[in-house]
Amino acid sequence: MEQAIGVIDSGVGGLTVAYELMRQLPKEKLIYLGDTARCPYGPRSEEEVKKFTWELVDFLLEKNIKMLVVACNTATAFTLQELQEKLDIPVIGVIQPGARAAIKFTRNNNIGVIGTEGTIRSEAYTKALESIHSSIKVNALACPLFVPMVEQGILTGKKAQEVVESSLSPLMEGEMDTLILGCTHYPLLKQTIQNVMGEQVTVISSSEETARETSTILDVHKIIKTGDVIPVHEFYTTGELEIFIEIAKSIFKDPYLQMVTIKKAQLGQTQKT
Amino acid sequence: MEQAIGVIDSGVGGLTVAYELMRQLPKEKLIYLGDTARCPYGPRSEEEVKKFTWELVDFLLEKNIKMLVVACNTATAFTLQELQEKLDIPVIGVIQPGARAAIKFTRNNNIGVIGTEGTIRSEAYTKALESIHSSIKVNALACPLFVPMVEQGILTGKKAQEVVESSLSPLMEGEMDTLILGCTHYPLLKQTIQNVMGEQVTVISSSEETARETSTILDVHKIIKTGDVIPVHEFYTTGELEIFIEIAKSIFKDPYLQMVTIKKAQLGQTQKT
DSSP: OOSOEEEEESSSTTHHHHHHHHHHOTTOOEEEEEOGGGOOOTTSOHHHHHHHHHHHHHHHHTTTOSEEEEOOHHHHHHHHHHHHHHOSSOEEESHHHHHHHHHHHOSSSEEEEEEOHHHHHHTHHHHHHHHHOTTOEEEEEEOTTHHHHHHTTOOSHHHHHHHHHHHHGGGTTSOOSEEEEOSTTGGGGHHHHHHHHOTTSEEEEHHHHHHHHHHHHHHHTTOOOOSOOOOOEEEEESSOHHHHHHHHHHHOOTTGGGGEEEEEOOTTHHHHO | OOSOEEEEESSSTTHHHHHHHHHHOTTOOEEEEEOGGGOOOTTSOHHHHHHHHHHHHHHHHTTTOSEEEEOOHHHHHHHHHHHHHHOSSOEEOSHHHHHHHHHHHOSSSEEEEEEOHHHHHHTHHHHHHHHHOTTOEEEEEEOTTHHHHHHTTOOSHHHHHHHHHHHHGGGTTSOOSEEEEOSTTGGGGHHHHHHHHOTTSEEEEHHHHHHHHHHHHHHHTTOOOOSOOOOOEEEEESSOHHHHHHHHHHHOOTTGGGGEEEEEOOTTHHHHO
8 A cells, every 4th residue: 555654743752663664664655744843742731732633643634644653652642542533544652562562571560661751640651551461560750851861962871871870770679671661762762771771671662662563553454565666755844944854864874864855844734725 | 342362273382372362461361272183284285274274263253252363374374364354353363473573673684584394385474574674684494393392392401402503503604683483382492592593683482472463453453351350261172182281281380370271172063063
């Protein structure tokens, strides 16, 4: 099926999901929309997040997408169920894939989750884990310093190591064997987080897992792309084009970077005309 | 949804998939049917495998299952597509989940696959991998000694190590970073295979991955079980009850073993009466 997979995010965090989609599903075309102008969604009310998310979804529906990936934890927590009920295309969020992967990996049913304050406060991961497996123990921790650090490009090295070590210290005493990176920015810190947690802990990237499950869902719905035409992906931002391009360059490596066009999005245009 | 997940296999190999389903989806009830009397399916013709598989499926459909897991590589290779087209419940096989997991894990696009001679000859894993990702290099190898060794209970120790080492030696010169265990018996040898391949190779259990994707599909189709009633699983064999019980005991540990009833199945009974 030639139609694209739509990906929405509050800004640039979802680019790690897009990168994994390109890597794991190289035949599929993506149309990504990041609402950088109104990022972050974390501190906003449920009503506002729903309104903004539907604006992003409407923009992508106009482009005839075959599936929707909600690559933002806050938007997933507040809108996934509604989107799944109201849209007639498959919709996946970033929370459930990370939860299911963690249940697969854990051997002692002790799972840690780190994320933004909003995501941890929403208890979305805890609820997702417990809905599948009642005897999972969840240790959830907000790491408010990680997103600003990633956005400054501090991913490895002494400074990153120090911040990650001190942030994760409340988790070090537990018996968890699996840690979910419950924020789409965190995969960029995966190596540093793995170093700090030690090899006995499996670190789960919800971006990798969401791409993996997108692959499953395309197969189950029989809408996977066949043929070998190399796709040209369309990326849109509601915010500053130059900043978005710089961050995209830092996340996508060749050959993926060559396959992406980045433009400014005008939301609600179709309604106005 | 209170209905059970149906699991079919040519014999006892699928019990590793059943174990993973119990572990990862502890609220779900399973009805398992192993065609031990006519095992193995590997050397049989496509026509015969299809006929036998439909007999297993009909037995489970009578029990009103909500989803079907084909926990046998041969049956998956020959019948998955037909089952998905003809049944109005979701159907998953054991090949695609392992392939998708390998694509997620690999970093150099070099993937190894081991399985029975029939599975390797069918090239089912190679086709599944290449349909998603054209530039994956696949190194496939039949390991005919592994199933008899597992069925004799030789899983670790010097003898197991020697057989695994000599069987896998053709793979040791390649650059693969990911190895798919493309046979449902092989997860019982996972530790020995991991020791032989070394830590730099990710070893993928298609049983673990099939259970993980079953979880995804239950969620997507909104047929996941809610509530906390502990299920009693029904297991059936077409062959010798005592042998089946012995093997089930060696695969399931407590508390899972306490949750299983095992009975002899009479195929085609409903048609006869």
